[in-house]
Amino acid sequence: MKKRLNRISRGSLSAYVYIAPGYFAFLALILGPLAYSVYLSFFNASFNLEARTFLGLGQYLGLADDLVFLKALMNTFKYVLIVVPSAIVLSLAIALIIEKFGPRLQGLFRGAFYLPTVAGGVILSIVWIWIFNPTYGLFNYFLGWFGIQPVLWLADSSTSFMSVCVVMLTYTIGQPIILFLAGLAGIPQDILDAATVDGVNGWQRIFLIKVPCIRPVMLFVLATLTIQIFQSWETVFMLTQGGPNNSSTSLVFLIYQTAFISAKVGKAAAIGVILTVIIMIVTLLQIRMWKEKI
């Protein structure tokens, strides 16, 4: 009996040994840097940290008057509000179409829509620079068929934002399609049969039966896409460098620019802290709203 007790406590002791490397990495590479970022955000500092001066909350107050920061903040919300719903509607529609196909064909389409995601934002942006070219780009050429005059897309501050949205959308729907397909496949057949017996029509079948059934998947897609778009950076970096006139900048691009181009480390850290808080609040709100609806 004593031996057995001994084994149990040794068992839980060894559990700590097993989680130790993971927790060490977690503390050293996530929590530590996060705390240090919060600390840095109260200072006016460059990469030469010795020369830093304390600003306290002044840093954050300064950001409230910073027009570029406010523009980036606005744009980031706009990116999320435009790209996330478009991606969800598009990927759900595509999933509902290819759901009926045999496994082969379904896999083929699933793979086709995931390919841009695999290629990644950097690679896709390289092509889109060409496609968006005002004189010899494909986009203006196609629009020319409909008599639309050439547009400067990336170089015009009124179209640069939407252009970046388009490119973001092309590589964000791959993952949601896979998730929706898996969710749809998991709907119990008897629910669908019961609906059929009750004489539910096609649209009702989708919006009253299928969509509510994949609610958890919807929430997961919504939350992960939102987080992903809040952090979007590479398309902005590759296509417009935030311009022209900061019309397409985003918070993460501004963090990059402020820290690694302008070397204003403290200010960049403060923007990062604000972004973290925003993402935290938005994610929690999404989870809560979703739960209340059920």
Added chain:
Amino acid sequence: MNSKDPVMGRPRKTVRIPSSPFGGIFVKLLLIVLTIIFLMPLYWMVSGSFKLQSITMSVPPEFFPAKPTLANWTKLLNGSWPIWNWLRNSVLVSLLTCLFVVSISSMAGFAFGTKKFPGDKILFFALLATMFLPPQVMFIPLFLWVRTLHLTDTLAGVYFAMALPMIASPFGIFLVKQFAGGIPRSIIEAATIDGASERQIFLKIALPLLAPSLATLAIFTFNASWNNFMWQSILSSERVNFTIPVGVSYIARTPAFGKSVADIGLMMAGGTFGAFFMVLFFILFQRYFVKGITSGSVKE
């Protein structure tokens, strides 16, 4: 659909499944159009890599290269760009990241999934809660530390530094925990009674059972590390230290012909080169990608 009544076991009245609004011919056409739109950029890139500069700038555009040329590919491969270094760097950084993530996550996931110990719930929840933190916020302190430790002075140090932010992987621990929780307790208890040590249970019983999910994690991590563009570009100071995405973006942003004109054919060849490996990787391991994507959210 089953034609027998599930309760009475006799043939039921035929009930017509309502035709889905997503089933018609118009919808199928729409799907094909969408597929073309989403794959067009990739086609345009690959075909563009075989076009002369004059053709890439022609109006109307040439949809199929009438006279394909290898000029862009020779320009890319003739040694003026250290692309094989970039490939090696990307592969080694991603492998190193995988090694760390898989070993750390398998240990922690095993403990969280199969054991009860004081504080297990809180410790696990704390990990999960950080999954949505933007990694860019950690980059500033991490960059300062990498500089202070002079990690980027040696190539091995560069690799380690590039892998660094991804080593802590709450997602990995979460994923392994999900699957480790499915290992039947009876197997572990039987081994314990037979006198197996903790380490033997982990190495000889848990790891083989977890192998498919570890493969999923490895493939996922490899892909994520490959595309960890921002951190890699922050750390890359010399051309030979670039990874593939950093190098390819560098080619794309380098004006050619001594003026501000981009060499489009070369850009497309670079892009195709950069996309090739991940696309191949995806085609080979598509099953694992799908498993990795769905295992976090879709439960039976």
